[in-house]
Amino acid sequence: MAANFKFELVSPERILVSADVSEVLVPGADGDFTVFAGHAPVISILRPGVMTAKLADGSQTRTYIHGGFCEVAPDSLTVLAEKADDVDKMSGATIAAHVAQAQAIIDDEDADDDRRYVAHTAITHLNSLNGMPN
Secondary structure, three states: OOOOOOEEEEOOOEEEEEEEEEEEEEEEEEEEEEOOOOOOOOOEEEEEEEEEEOOOOEEEEEEEEOOEEEEEOOEEEEEEEEEEEEEHHHHHHHHHHHHHHHHHHHOOOOOHHHHHHHHHHHHHHHHHHOOOOO
């Protein structure tokens, strides 16, 4: 049985998840990575994507992260998300609204390449949640 560690997912509005988990798949800026108990200390920027946490009771949570950063310690993971949505509660209309916001960034003549890249990544992940082609 895998060892558990403390996981907290925090948005500007509130604490979204505070639980013991066995692993968390994190959408890092340089690619996805999985955190287990005993992980080396890391601080990472997050890109838009789905964060999956396997809770100690065997269930899992899937949360769409709009960006932010995380701090990994051997006995904990803290995620500070710019915005986060429970994937199971996202409607097609919510996903479409997020896609439209990201598309507006891509279409903005004043947006820099980094913002456009993040917006494109968001659209790719959001469309996959909605079952649409990327």
